[in-house]
Amino acid sequence: MIKMRGLVLTGASFALTMSVVVNAWMQKKQFYPTVVYLTKSSPCMAVLYLQAFVFVLLLGKLMRKIFFGQLRPAETEHLIEKSWYAVTDTCLAFTMFRDDFSPVFVAAFTILLFLKAFHWLLEDRVDFMERSPVITFVFKLRVLSLLAILLFCDVFFVKTSYQTTLTKGASVQLVFGFEYAILATIVLTVFLKYVLHLIDLQSENPWENKAVYMLYVELVTGFCRVLLYICFTAIMVKIHTFPLFSIRPMYLTMRQFKKAVSDIILSRRAIRNMNTLYPDATAEELASTDSTCIICREEMNAPAADAQPMQNATGVNKKLPCGHIFHASCLRSWFQRQQTCPTCRLDILQNQTRPQTPPQRPAPPPAQPGQGPYPPMYPPMYMPPPNMQHPMFQPPQNGQAPNPSTSESGNSAPSTSTAPPVFSPPPMPPIPGTGPMFMPPMPFMPPPPPIPPNFEGLSEDQVRSMEGHERRAVEMRIECLRNISLLMDAAFHQVQQYITVVQAQGDAGLRINAMPSFATQQQQQGSSSQADVTSGSHTNEKQDTSSGPTSTEDVPGPSGLPQTSAETNDTADAPSSSSTSNNGCETDDIPADANELRRRRLAKLLSDKSSPDHGKDD
Amino acid sequence: MVGSALKRLMAEYKQLSLNPPEGIVAGPVNEENFFEWEALILGPAETPFDGGVFKTSLLFPTDYPMSPPKMRFISDMFHPNIYPDGRVCISILHSPGDDPMGYETSAERWSPVQSIEKILLSVMSMLAEPNPESGANVDASKMWRDDREQFDKQAERLVRKSLDLPPDL
Incomplete structure (x- = not known):
C-alpha cells in the first residue's frame, strides 16, 4: 500500500x-x-x-x-525517529542562518541529513552483529566499504568547510564542519565496535573483556564528542549567537558521556569486588546446590585444579555472602548494572564486610546468652582487677592483647590471618558488649554457662523479687527480655562498628572524646536501680573465681597477669566500679563502667517489665 | 562464538518448546533473529479475558538477561496496566533504575533470574488481576474500578476480536 x-x-x-x-x-x-x-x-x-x-x-x-539490503523493522523505526529530530534541528538552524538561505544551503543540509541517516543505519547494523549468529562475507564487505565511504565523505566535508572558513571567514560552513567532525567520531566508534565484534566472533570462547573494551570505546569517543560540542558552542557564541539547534544533541552527548563514565566506574568496582571479596565456590558447594548458573542457564563446572591461571574464565564460579553461586563472568556483567544478588537481592556493597568477619562471627552466639539480664553469666574477663585494666585496655597496641589469645586457640598464626588486625584494635575494649568476641576461642576457658532451661539458676527470692507472680508468667517475661537483650547486643555490635570506623581514621583524640560522653549518657539512664547491681556483682564474683585463673593464663606475660591470682580477681568487682575516677585515662574506665551501667539498665528493664506502674515513673 | 544473550535466548526457547506452560506459546519471529519474539497468551479462565488469544511481541536487548525485554500487545487491549499503545506496565519488566509509576520496590523488578516464561505468566496473572493503582491506561483503570460491568463487556469484545469473531450484538 x-x-x-x-x-x-x-x-x-x-x-x-x-x-x-x-x-x-x-x-x-x-x-x-x-x-x-x-x-x-x-x-x-x-x-x-x-x-x-x-x-x-x-x-x-x-x-x-547496496549496503544494507532489507532493513529490519527496528532499524526503520530508529531511522524515522532520528530523522524527525534531525529535521527539527535543521529547521532551527535555518532560522539562525536565514541570511544565507539559498538553494546551495538547502542542498548542503540535505546532503548532511542524507549522510547522517547512513551513519545511524550503520551504527544499528554493527550493533546487530552482537545478536546475529551468522556474519556473512557480504555483510563484512558492506560494512567496511560503507565505513570507508562515509569516512571519506566526512573528512572531505570537514576539510572543505575548514578551507572555506579560512579563506572567506566564519559562516555556515562552520556548522557543517562540526557536524561532519561529529559524524566522523561516529564512524570511528562504529569501526572500533565492528573490530571488537569481529574478534569476539572469531574466538571460540566468550570474550570476557569485550564489554570492558566496549565501555572504553564509548568513553573515548564520547569524550571526543563532548569536546567537539563544547568547542563548537564556544566558537558559535563568540562569532554568532548561541547555537540553539545543537542543544538537544549536545545534551544527549553529555548524558551519554556521563553514563559511560559511571558505567566504567561501576564495572571496575564490580570486577574488583569479584576478585577480592567473594570466594570461589568449591566443588562440594556446587554439588550441594543446583549447579546451573541462573543468569545464563548453563552448567557451572568446578574449575579443574590446573586451571588456576585462568582467573576470569567461565570456569570460575563465585559465591556471594548470601550463599548463591554464579559464574564469575555472568555476575560481573550483572554487577555493572546493579550491586545486588540476582536471586535474593541482598545488597552486596552494604554487606562488603561480612565475608571478612566469619572468623569472629561464630564467636558471639555462645557468649550472648551470658549477656542476658543475669549477671552471673558475665564472661569473667569483664571484671579484671584494677591493676590489669591499664595495661590491657589503654593504648591501641595493648588493645590487641586479646589477639594472641585467639591465635593461641590453635587455628592460625597471629599475623597470617587478615581479619583480626582489622577488628582487634581498641574499638572493643571500651564497649562491654563486644568483648566476648575475642574471648571464646580461649582453649581453657569454660564456655559461658548456657541459659538454664528451667531457670533453676534463679533463686526463689529472685523470682519473687520480680513481683511474685506465678512462675510461668515470669519465665515468659524472661524469655521476652532475653530477646530484648539480644537486640541490645546487636545494637552494641553496631556501636562497636561505628567506633571501628572512627578509629580506622586514625583519630585517637576523637575516641577519647566520644567515649566518655557515651558512658555518661549511659550513666544517666542507668543510675536508678542500684539494688540489682549489687545482687548481680555477687554472683559475678563466683563466676570470676571459677574461670579467672584460666583466663589470666592466656594473656601474655608482660602485662603482669600471670601473677594475679584468683584472690585478686575476687576483689576485682568492688574496685572496678568504684575506681573509675582514679584511673588517669578516661577511656580506661569505660569497660567496667559501661558494663555495669548496661547491667543496671537491663536490670531496670527487667523491673520495669514486671512492675509496669513503676516503670512509668522513669 | 555466539554471545551470552543469544545463548540464553536459545536455551529459553528450547525450554519453552519442550515444556510449554499452559496457555502460552512463544518463540522468535524467525530463526535468524532470536532477539524479536512473538508470544500468544491465552486469556485466563474465569476472568473477563477468558478464552481470548492475545498476540504480544517481545524485543530483547543485546545485554539480555541483564536488562529486561520490552513487551507490547499487538492485539488490541483494554486493561488498567496496558498502555493504549500496547506496552505492558508490570514491575518485572522494569530494570531497577526506572520506575515510571513510582510505587515499585526494587524487589519486584527485573533481575537475570527472571525469564520469558515468568514474564508471560506474570502478564497472564496481570490480566486476571489488574492493579488499578499503577494505571497505565487511566480510562481502563477507572472503568475497572467504577463500572465493572462495562469493563467486562469491553473485555468480551476484545476477546471476540482476538479470535476474529464478529462482535457480539
Missing part, C-alpha cells in the same frame, strides 16, 4: 517536472532563456525542488539496497 503510494508520488513528481520543463522549452525554444525562466518562476522552482527531493530519496533507497 505504502509502496504503491510512493511509486505514484514518484511518478507524479516526474510527470510534473517533465511538464514544467517542456512547458518552459515550448515558450522559450532556447536553452538559456528556458533556464532563466525556470529559475525565475517560483512554482517551477518548487516543482524542481520536489523533484530533487525525490531524487535524493531514490538515491538513498539505492544505496540502502
Whole structure:
C-alpha cells in the first residue's frame, strides 16, 4: 500500500517536472532563456525542488539496497525517529542562518541529513552483529566499504568547510564542519565496535573483556564528542549567537558521556569486588546446590585444579555472602548494572564486610546468652582487677592483647590471618558488649554457662523479687527480655562498628572524646536501680573465681597477669566500679563502667517489665 | 562464538518448546533473529479475558538477561496496566533504575533470574488481576474500578476480536 503510494508520488513528481520543463522549452525554444525562466518562476522552482527531493530519496533507497539490503523493522523505526529530530534541528538552524538561505544551503543540509541517516543505519547494523549468529562475507564487505565511504565523505566535508572558513571567514560552513567532525567520531566508534565484534566472533570462547573494551570505546569517543560540542558552542557564541539547534544533541552527548563514565566506574568496582571479596565456590558447594548458573542457564563446572591461571574464565564460579553461586563472568556483567544478588537481592556493597568477619562471627552466639539480664553469666574477663585494666585496655597496641589469645586457640598464626588486625584494635575494649568476641576461642576457658532451661539458676527470692507472680508468667517475661537483650547486643555490635570506623581514621583524640560522653549518657539512664547491681556483682564474683585463673593464663606475660591470682580477681568487682575516677585515662574506665551501667539498665528493664506502674515513673 | 544473550535466548526457547506452560506459546519471529519474539497468551479462565488469544511481541536487548525485554500487545487491549499503545506496565519488566509509576520496590523488578516464561505468566496473572493503582491506561483503570460491568463487556469484545469473531450484538 505504502509502496504503491510512493511509486505514484514518484511518478507524479516526474510527470510534473517533465511538464514544467517542456512547458518552459515550448515558450522559450532556447536553452538559456528556458533556464532563466525556470529559475525565475517560483512554482517551477518548487516543482524542481520536489523533484530533487525525490531524487535524493531514490538515491538513498539505492544505496540502502547496496549496503544494507532489507532493513529490519527496528532499524526503520530508529531511522524515522532520528530523522524527525534531525529535521527539527535543521529547521532551527535555518532560522539562525536565514541570511544565507539559498538553494546551495538547502542542498548542503540535505546532503548532511542524507549522510547522517547512513551513519545511524550503520551504527544499528554493527550493533546487530552482537545478536546475529551468522556474519556473512557480504555483510563484512558492506560494512567496511560503507565505513570507508562515509569516512571519506566526512573528512572531505570537514576539510572543505575548514578551507572555506579560512579563506572567506566564519559562516555556515562552520556548522557543517562540526557536524561532519561529529559524524566522523561516529564512524570511528562504529569501526572500533565492528573490530571488537569481529574478534569476539572469531574466538571460540566468550570474550570476557569485550564489554570492558566496549565501555572504553564509548568513553573515548564520547569524550571526543563532548569536546567537539563544547568547542563548537564556544566558537558559535563568540562569532554568532548561541547555537540553539545543537542543544538537544549536545545534551544527549553529555548524558551519554556521563553514563559511560559511571558505567566504567561501576564495572571496575564490580570486577574488583569479584576478585577480592567473594570466594570461589568449591566443588562440594556446587554439588550441594543446583549447579546451573541462573543468569545464563548453563552448567557451572568446578574449575579443574590446573586451571588456576585462568582467573576470569567461565570456569570460575563465585559465591556471594548470601550463599548463591554464579559464574564469575555472568555476575560481573550483572554487577555493572546493579550491586545486588540476582536471586535474593541482598545488597552486596552494604554487606562488603561480612565475608571478612566469619572468623569472629561464630564467636558471639555462645557468649550472648551470658549477656542476658543475669549477671552471673558475665564472661569473667569483664571484671579484671584494677591493676590489669591499664595495661590491657589503654593504648591501641595493648588493645590487641586479646589477639594472641585467639591465635593461641590453635587455628592460625597471629599475623597470617587478615581479619583480626582489622577488628582487634581498641574499638572493643571500651564497649562491654563486644568483648566476648575475642574471648571464646580461649582453649581453657569454660564456655559461658548456657541459659538454664528451667531457670533453676534463679533463686526463689529472685523470682519473687520480680513481683511474685506465678512462675510461668515470669519465665515468659524472661524469655521476652532475653530477646530484648539480644537486640541490645546487636545494637552494641553496631556501636562497636561505628567506633571501628572512627578509629580506622586514625583519630585517637576523637575516641577519647566520644567515649566518655557515651558512658555518661549511659550513666544517666542507668543510675536508678542500684539494688540489682549489687545482687548481680555477687554472683559475678563466683563466676570470676571459677574461670579467672584460666583466663589470666592466656594473656601474655608482660602485662603482669600471670601473677594475679584468683584472690585478686575476687576483689576485682568492688574496685572496678568504684575506681573509675582514679584511673588517669578516661577511656580506661569505660569497660567496667559501661558494663555495669548496661547491667543496671537491663536490670531496670527487667523491673520495669514486671512492675509496669513503676516503670512509668522513669 | 555466539554471545551470552543469544545463548540464553536459545536455551529459553528450547525450554519453552519442550515444556510449554499452559496457555502460552512463544518463540522468535524467525530463526535468524532470536532477539524479536512473538508470544500468544491465552486469556485466563474465569476472568473477563477468558478464552481470548492475545498476540504480544517481545524485543530483547543485546545485554539480555541483564536488562529486561520490552513487551507490547499487538492485539488490541483494554486493561488498567496496558498502555493504549500496547506496552505492558508490570514491575518485572522494569530494570531497577526506572520506575515510571513510582510505587515499585526494587524487589519486584527485573533481575537475570527472571525469564520469558515468568514474564508471560506474570502478564497472564496481570490480566486476571489488574492493579488499578499503577494505571497505565487511566480510562481502563477507572472503568475497572467504577463500572465493572462495562469493563467486562469491553473485555468480551476484545476477546471476540482476538479470535476474529464478529462482535457480539
